[in-house]
Amino acid sequence: MEWCSINTCRVLVVSVVLLSYNMLLISSPAAAAATTDAQVEAEAETLRNSTWWWYMENTTSHHCTWDGITCNREGHVIQITYSRGYCRRCKLSQLKFSSFPSLLHLNLSYPLIYGRIPDEIGTLTKLTYLRISECDVYGELPVSLGNLALLEELDLSYKLLSGAIPSFLGYLKNLIHLDLGSNSLSSVIPSSLGNLTNLEYLDLSFNQINGSIPFEIGNLKNLVELSLARNSIVGAIPSSLGDLINLTEFNICGNKIRGCIPFEIGNLKNLASLDLSNNLINGKIPSQLQNLKNLKNLDLSHNKLSGHIPTLPIYRSMDLSYNDLEGHIPFELQLEHPPEVFSYNKGLCGEIKGWPHCKRGHKTMLITTIAISTILFPLFAVFGFLLLSRKMRQNQTKTPLKKNEKNGDIFSIWNYDGKIAYEDIIEATEDFDIKYCIGTGGYGTVYKAQLPTGNVVALKKLHGWERDEATYLKSFQNEVQVLSKIKHRNIIKLHGYCLHKRCMFLIYKYMERGSLFGVLSNEVEALELDWIKRVNVVKSIVHALCYMHHDYTLPIIHRDISSSNILLDSKLDAFLSDFGTARLLHHDSSNQTVLAGTYGYIAPELAYTMVVTEKCDVYSFGVVALETMMGKHPRELFTLLSSSSAQSIMLTDILDSRLPSPQDQQVARDVVLVVWLALKCIHSNPRSRPTMQHISSRLRTQLPFLETFHGISLWLLNTQEI
Numbered sequence: 001m002e003w004c005s006i007n008t009c010r011v012l013v014v015s016v017v018l019l020s021y022n023m024l025l026i027s028s029p030a031a032a033a034a035t036t037d038a039q040v041e042a043e044a045e046t047l048r049n050s051t052w053w054w055y056m057e058n059t060t061s062h063h064c065t066w067d068g069i070t071c072n073r074e075g076h077v078i079q080i081t082y083s084r085g086y087c088r089r090c091k092l093s094q095l096k097f098s099s100f101p102s103l104l105h106l107n108l109s110y111p112l113i114y115g116r117i118p119d120e121i122g123t124l125t126k127l128t129y130l131r132i133s134e135c136d137v138y139g140e141l142p143v144s145l146g147n148l149a150l151l152e153e154l155d156l157s158y159k160l161l162s163g164a165i166p167s168f169l170g171y172l173k174n175l176i177h178l179d180l181g182s183n184s185l186s187s188v189i190p191s192s193l194g195n196l197t198n199l200e201y202l203d204l205s206f207n208q209i210n211g212s213i214p215f216e217i218g219n220l221k222n223l224v225e226l227s228l229a230r231n232s233i234v235g236a237i238p239s240s241l242g243d244l245i246n247l248t249e250f251n252i253c254g255n256k257i258r259g260c261i262p263f264e265i266g267n268l269k270n271l272a273s274l275d276l277s278n279n280l281i282n283g284k285i286p287s288q289l290q291n292l293k294n295l296k297n298l299d300l301s302h303n304k305l306s307g308h309i310p311t312l313p314i315y316r317s318m319d320l321s322y323n324d325l326e327g328h329i330p331f332e333l334q335l336e337h338p339p340e341v342f343s344y345n346k347g348l349c350g351e352i353k354g355w356p357h358c359k360r361g362h363k364t365m366l367i368t369t370i371a372i373s374t375i376l377f378p379l380f381a382v383f384g385f386l387l388l389s390r391k392m393r394q395n396q397t398k399t400p401l402k403k404n405e406k407n408g409d410i411f412s413i414w415n416y417d418g419k420i421a422y423e424d425i426i427e428a429t430e431d432f433d434i435k436y437c438i439g440t441g442g443y444g445t446v447y448k449a450q451l452p453t454g455n456v457v458a459l460k461k462l463h464g465w466e467r468d469e470a471t472y473l474k475s476f477q478n479e480v481q482v483l484s485k486i487k488h489r490n491i492i493k494l495h496g497y498c499l500h501k502r503c504m505f506l507i508y509k510y511m512e513r514g515s516l517f518g519v520l521s522n523e524v525e526a527l528e529l530d531w532i533k534r535v536n537v538v539k540s541i542v543h544a545l546c547y548m549h550h551d552y553t554l555p556i557i558h559r560d561i562s563s564s565n566i567l568l569d570s571k572l573d574a575f576l577s578d579f580g581t582a583r584l585l586h587h588d589s590s591n592q593t594v595l596a597g598t599y600g601y602i603a604p605e606l607a608y609t610m611v612v613t614e615k616c617d618v619y620s621f622g623v624v625a626l627e628t629m630m631g632k633h634p635r636e637l638f639t640l641l642s643s644s645s646a647q648s649i650m651l652t653d654i655l656d657s658r659l660p661s662p663q664d665q666q667v668a669r670d671v672v673l674v675v676w677l678a679l680k681c682i683h684s685n686p687r688s689r690p691t692m693q694h695i696s697s698r699l700r701t702q703l704p705f706l707e708t709f710h711g712i713s714l715w716l717l718n719t720q721e722i
C-alpha cells in the first residue's frame with residue numbers, strides 16, 4: 001500500500017515536470033513567469049467554467065493546448081476558433097469575453113452556439129478578426145461593436161440577427177471584409193458605411209433591407225465584391241457606383257430597384273459578374289456595357305428593360321429574358337447563346353433558326369410574326385445566290401429549266417426517271433393535309449407523298465410570298481439550278497420543285513429512316529446503327545463535303561451541317577440534305593455574310609469574323625462526327641476537354657454506351673480514326689482544322705499509334721498530329 005502511494009507520488013512529480021517542460025515548448029521562457037499571472041489564470045478559469053470544451057478529452061491539460069485555443073508568448077489567449085463541438089449547446093455569453101483582453105481573432109462557427117451577442121464583445125478592443133457565422137445567434141447587433149476599431153474582418157453571416165444595420169459600423173475604419181449576409185436585418189443601409197474606405201468585400205445579401213443604396217457607396221473605392229442580392233432595396237442604382245473601379249462582382253438581384261442602369265457602370269473595367277436580375281429596372285441597356293471587357297456573366301433578366309440590345313462582347317453567360325426588349329439581336333450574341341436567354345421579350349428577332357426573322361425594310365414579309373421564322377428561311381440562299389457570278393446567270397439563260405407553266409405555276413422535274421405531275425402531288429397529299437406531314441424544320445414542313453406509280457417522294461413545302469418579289473423568285477431559280485447540278489451519291493437527290501405565289505415546294509428522294517438525329521435519339525434505332533454503320537455515316541458526310549468543297553468549280557459551303565440535316569435511307573446510308581443556307585464561295589467578292597446554321601454546330605470564329613469559309617463546315621462536321629460516335633451532342637465533352645481532367649478521359653468513356661465495344665479490330669481502328677479526326681475538326685482556330693480532302697485521305701490510312709483500343713485516351717488523340 002505504502003509502496004504503491006510512493007509510486008503514485010513519483011508519477012505525479014514526473015508529470016508536473018513534464019507539464020512545465022511542455023509549456024516551455026509551446027511558449028517562450030516568459031511563459032514560466034506567466035503561470036503566476038492573474039490574467040492568464042482568469043483566462044484559463046473562464047475557459048474551464050464554460051461548458052464549451054467539456055467533451056474534449058484533455059480539459060485537464062493547459063488551456064493553451066486545447067483545440068481551437070492559441071496563446072501568445074506571454075500565455076494570453078489571442079485566438080479562439082470553435083468549429084468542432086465539445087459542448088452539446090454553447091451559450092455565447094458563457095464565454096465571458098471580458099476575460100480575453102488580448103484576443104485578436106475570434107472565429108465561431110458551430111450550429112449549437114446560441115444566444116445574443118453580448119455587449120461585452122466591445123471589450124475585445126484588439127480584435128482584428130471576428131466571425132460568428134452559422135450559429136443560432138439572434139437579436140440586434142450590440143452598440144459596443146463600434147469599439148472594435150481594429151477589426152479588419154467582420155463576418156456575422158448566416159444567423160438570425162434582426163433590427164437595422166447599425167450606423168456605428170462606420171467607425172470600424174479598418175474593415176476590409178464585412179459580411180452580414182443571410183440574416184433578418186431590415187431598414188436602410190446606413191450612409192456611414194461610406195466611411196469604410198478600406199472595404200474590399202461587402203455582403204448584405206439575403207436580408208430584409210428596404211431602403212435605397214446610399215450615394216456614399218461610391219466612396220468605397222477599394223471594393224472588389226458587392227452583394228446586396230435578395231433584399232427589398234428600393235430606389236435607383238446610384239451613379240456613384242461607377243466610381244468603384246476595382247469592383248469585379250456586383251449583385252443586386254431580387255430587389256425592387258427601379259430606374260435606369262446608370263451609364264457610369266461602363267467605368268467598372270474590372271467587373272467580371274454583373275447581376276441586376278429580378279428588379280424593376282427600366283430604360284435601355286446602356287451601350288457603355290460594351291466597355292466591360294472583363295465581364296463574364298451578365299444577368300439582366302426579369303426587369304422592364306426596353307429598346308434594342310446594343311452590340312455587346314461575348315460573355316460566358318448572359319440572360320436578357322423576361323424584359324421588354326425588341327429589335328434585332330446582335331449577330332454574335334445569337335451565335336454564342338441559346339435562344340432561351342432572349343425569350344419572353346417584347347419582340348426580338350434574328351437569323352438563327354427558330355427565331356422570328358427581322359422585318360426587312362418595306363412590306364417584304366407581310367405574314368404574321370408567328371409565321372416569320374418558317375417563312376423567311378425558305379428564301380435560303382436567296383442572299384448567297386443573289387451573289388452568284390454573272391457568268392453563272394448567263395449559263396442559266398442558255399440552259400433554261402424544263403417548265404410546265406399553268407396559271408403562272410412553275411413546275412419542273414428532272415433527276416427523276418418516272419413521271420410526276422403537279423396534280424398527282426396535290427392528290428397524293430390531299431393538298432398537303434397534316435396527316436401526310438412527316439416533320440417540320442426551320443424552313444418548312446416535310447410531307448410524304450405516294451405517287452400513282454407507287455413511288456414515294458418527300459415534299460418540302462415552303463411558304464409563299466408576295467407576288468411582286470421578283471428578285472426572290474429569280475434567286476430561287478438560281479438556287480434550284482445550282483442544286484440540280486450537284487450530283488453525288490451522298491447528297492440528297494432533288495427531283496424538282498414547284499414554285500407558285502401561294503405554294504412552294506421542293507421534291508426530294510424519300511428517306512425512309514429520317515434524320516441521323518432522330519435515329520440516335522431512338523433507343524431501338526440507335527442500336528441498329530452499329531459501329532460499322534456509324535463509321536459509314538461519317539464517311540458518307542466526308543465524301544459529300546469533300547465533293548462540295550473541292551470537286552466543284554466554285555467551292556460550295558453547306559453552312560448548316562447538323563445531325564438533323566443528315567438523312568438516312570432504308571439501308572441506313574447517309575445523305576447530306578437541307579441546302580437552304582448553302583452558298584457558293586466566290587473569290588472575287590467579300591465572303592462576309594448573314595448568319596446561318598444551327599445552334600451547337602456553328603464554328604466559333606463566325607461570332608467575330610462573319611467570314612464563311614470551308615472550315616466552318618469542317619467544324620460542324622466534327623461536331624456531327626463526334627455526336628455519331630457518342631450517341632449524343634458532344635456538348636459535355638467540350639467542357640470536359642477544356643478542364644484539367646481531360647488528361648484522364650479514355651476514348652471508351654465517351655463512346656455511345658448503348659453499343660457494345662467494337663470486337664472487330666478493323667472496326668475499332670475506324671472508330672478511333674473517326675474520333676481522332678473529329679477532334680481535329682473542332683479546333684477553335686479554323687487554320688488548325690484539316691480540310692475535307694485531308695480528312696478523306698486520312699480515313700484511308702493506318703492509325704499512327706499502336707495503343708490497344710481500351711488504352712487510348714482523349715489526351716493521346718488530341719496531341720497526336722494529323
Ligand SMILES: *[C@@H]1O[C@H](CO)[C@@H](O)[C@H](O)[C@H]1NC(C)=O
Nearest residue numbers: 042043045046047049096099
Ligand atoms: C468560475 O466558476 C466558479 C464557481 O462557479 C466561480 O466562482 C468563478 O467566479 C468563475 N470564474 C469565472 C472567471 O467565471
Ligand SMILES: *[C@@H]1O[C@H](CO)[C@@H](O)[C@H](O)[C@H]1NC(C)=O
Nearest residue numbers: 019022057058059061062065
Ligand atoms: C492530452 O494532453 C497531453 C499533454 O498535453 C498530450 O500528450 C496528449 O496527446 C493529449 N491527448 C489527446 C487525446 O489529445
Ligand SMILES: *[C@@H]1O[C@H](CO)[C@@H](O)[C@H](O)[C@H]1NC(C)=O
Nearest residue numbers: 081082083107108109129131
Ligand atoms: C474560421 O473557421 C472556419 C471554420 O472552421 C474556417 O473555415 C475559416 O477558415 C476560419 N477563418 C480563419 C480566418 O481562420
Ligand SMILES: *[C@@H]1O[C@H](CO)[C@@H](O)[C@H](O)[C@H]1NC(C)=O
Nearest residue numbers: 167168169170171172192195
Ligand atoms: C463618417 O465620416 C464623416 C466625415 O468624415 C463623419 O462626420 C462621420 O461622423 C463618420 N461617421 C461614422 C459613423 O464614422
Ligand SMILES: *[C@@H]1O[C@H](CO)[C@@H](O)[C@H](O)[C@H]1NC(C)=O
Nearest residue numbers: 163186187188208209210211
Ligand atoms: C422598412 O422596414 C422597417 C422595419 O421593418 C419598417 O419599420 C419600415 O416601415 C419599412 N419601410 C418601408 C418603406 O417599407
Ligand SMILES: *[C@@H]1O[C@H](CO)[C@@H](O)[C@H](O)[C@H]1NC(C)=O
Nearest residue numbers: 220221222223244245246247
Ligand atoms: C485597386 O486594385 C489595385 C490592384 O489590386 C490596387 O493597387 C489599388 O490600390 C486598388 N484600389 C484603388 C482605389 O484603385
Ligand SMILES: *[C@@H]1O[C@H](CO)[C@@H](O)[C@H](O)[C@H]1NC(C)=O
Nearest residue numbers: 389391392394395396553554
Ligand atoms: C458556264 O458555262 C461555261 C461554258 O458552257 C462553263 O465552262 C462554265 O464552267 C460554266 N460556269 C458555271 C459556273 O457553271
Ligand SMILES: *[C@@H]1O[C@H](CO)[C@@H](O)[C@H](O)[C@H]1NC(C)=O
Nearest residue numbers: 585587588589590591613614
Ligand atoms: C473568301 O474566302 C476564300 C477562301 O475560302 C479566300 O480565298 C478569298 O480570298 C476570300 N475572299 C475575300 C474577299 O475575303
